[in-house]
Amino acid sequence: MSRIPWKQSPGRKVTGDLAGIYRSYNIVGDIIIVKIPRSLEGRQAEIGRLLLQNNHRARLVLRVRGKTTAETRTRALERIAGNGPTQTRHREHGAVYVVDVAKVFFSPRLSHERWRVAQQVQPGERIANMFAGAGCFSILIARHTPTTVYSVDSNRDAVECMRQGVASNRLAGRVLPILGDSVKVCSAIKGIDRVILPLPAKADRFLGIASQMLGRRGVINHYRECAGSRSDCVPRSLKDLEDRLARVEEEGHFEIVGSRVVRSVGPRKWHIAHDILFRRA
Numbered sequence: 001m002s003r004i005p006w007k008q009s010p011g012r013k014v015t016g017d018l019a020g021i022y023r024s025y026n027i028v029g030d031i032i033i034v035k036i037p038r039s040l041e042g043r044q045a046e047i048g049r050l051l052l053q054n055n056h057r058a059r060l061v062l063r064v065r066g067k068t069t070a071e072t073r074t075r076a077l078e079r080i081a082g083n084g085p086t087q088t089r090h091r092e093h094g095a096v097y098v099v100d101v102a103k104v105f106f107s108p109r110l111s112h113e114r115w116r117v118a119q120q121v122q123p124g125e126r127i128a129n130m131f132a133g134a135g136c137f138s139i140l141i142a143r144h145t146p147t148t149v150y151s152v153d154s155n156r157d158a159v160e161c162m163r164q165g166v167a168s169n170r171l172a173g174r175v176l177p178i179l180g181d182s183v184k185v186c187s188a189i190k191g192i193d194r195v196i197l198p199l200p201a202k203a204d205r206f207l208g209i210a211s212q213m214l215g216r217r218g219v220i221n222h223y224r225e226c227a228g229s230r231s232d233c234v235p236r237s238l239k240d241l242e243d244r245l246a247r248v249e250e251e252g253h254f255e256i257v258g259s260r261v262v263r264s265v266g267p268r269k270w271h272i273a274h275d276i277l278f279r280r281a
């Protein structure tokens with residue numbers, strides 16, 4: 001969870017054991033998502049009420065229950081305060097995303113990374129986003145640069161949110177939402193300039209398909225997870241990635257031109273971005 005600066009308002013000073021939790025939650029549109037430790041189980045209604053009082057634009061507070069599912073990357077959520085649907089509209093860098101937080105993966109903490117990639121994109125690029133979720137990378141890119149983005153996800157609810165997001169941003173024909181398994185869908189797409197692989201836990205296994213989609217030259221925005229200390233996770237991830245790329249070197253020449261830690265995704269576990277240039281042999 002991100003640590004969002006706590007806006008103190010007179011008479012609502014949060015101190016003691018609740019202070020930490022109030023500084024650590026995510027806001028998606030008008031919904032607050034909070035993790036509550038076991039030690040504070042009985043106080044969830046109080047926590048929910050205070051979060052609403054201190055975030056005037058929020059209407060609903062959900063607490064995280066359970067682990068992230070492997071396939072859709074969503075988590076079970078429970079309402080602890082407020083009301084209304086779990087679908088919302090989230091604004092980021094001039095784009096609007098439609099997200100059902102109960103059914104579709106979304107993290108506001110990837111905002112900077114989405115913007116970083118969007119700024120790399122050149123006009124006219126043909127892009128494949130193989131794990132698009134609600135289409136956030138795709139919408140942000142197409143909103144700022146004239147491009148065509150094939151935007152694939154296997155979660156039906158994600159693709160429905162993506163369709164609504166594409167319509168809200170008036171990007172019909174520039175972002176193409178596709179429901180399906182990326183392995184099957186993407187093997188039919190060729191001549192791509194850029195492939196985005198935002199599925200860190202599994203994306204290594206898609207490097208072969210990604211490079212087959214690219215034309216003579218292209219870019220892969222690749223995401224991985226790496227365990228261990230933050231100080232050396234980038235060099236270790238680079239080494240793993242070089243080994244992985246060696247297995248698909250018959251496709252062409254790969255050069256890793258940029259790497260960064262995106263965020264922490266657990267105790268001593270990191271989400272790493274690698275920018276890879278590709279040239280067909």
Ligand SMILES: C[S@@+](CC[C@H](N)C(=O)[O-])C[C@H]1O[C@@H](n2cnc3c(N)ncnc32)[C@H](O)[C@@H]1O
Pocket residue numbers: 071072073105106107110114130131132133134135136137152153154155158180181182183198199200
């Ligand atoms: C981490 S989320 C994507 C996040 C998104 N790029 C964003 O910025 O919000 C990963 C997505 O991959 C999708 N997914 C997982 N396996 C897939 C597959 N084999 N084919 C297509 N989509 C898949 C999940 O449904 C999920 O929406």
